[in-house]
Amino acid sequence: MAVSDVVSATTSKYDIGEQMCPYRLVLEHVTSRWGVLVLIELMERPYRFSELRRAIGRVSEKMLTQTLQTLERDGLIHRDAQPVIPPRVDYSLTDLGREAAEQVRGLALWTKDRMGDVQKARVAYDARKSGS
């Protein structure tokens, strides 16, 4: 019996409609452009909105607000609005968010460390393709 027969005889492990979709969205939130940076930044300490925006750089107020709301709704960050004048809002990681941040940081650091190898592979690939 060929390996392909064995594989085709079983139900797909990743039947997207059934199993993958619920957590696919969370994966997208934590690996989004700004999601990654917010999670990593908040590992250091809590931040106010304006501080966080400066620390991350080049993120619009609207995009940062959306990112924070999404991560707050997922239970990854805590939003603490202080009843003072002027209004003060602090953002921090929840325990769940710290776990997510550690995973995401691992992946981001790996990507950064291995970027040289990826660039070399791309050059070699493009050379093969243009030569063939």
Added chain:
Amino acid sequence: MAVSDVVSATTSKYDIGEQMCPYRLVLEHVTSRWGVLVLIELMERPYRFSELRRAIGRVSEKMLTQTLQTLERDGLIHRDAQPVIPPRVDYSLTDLGREAAEQVRGLALWTKDRMGDVQKARVAYDARKSGS
């Protein structure tokens, strides 16, 4: 001196145009919907295209081809075309790809394990929002 002054006085650590973009794309490739599944699946063993497609499920031929090309160009998977009839093409992880797959699997497993907590957080968030 306020913390915010210190932060604003330094250049952003994540000046996107300068530092983030090169590896941002790799991060997107490995965390893409099909990229995650291809990497995790290939941790087991090499796969032929048609086997891989069945194993992953619900991915179009075009999308899987694109995903494999992208990961091959990044140096994460190896494409081995055998000179036989009918043509046979095997895909396997490179050493670099295995590293990426381990990181991605960690994140995917975390997301899956914690999905219940995320769902609870979302219900609580939505209740707060509709009540306020």
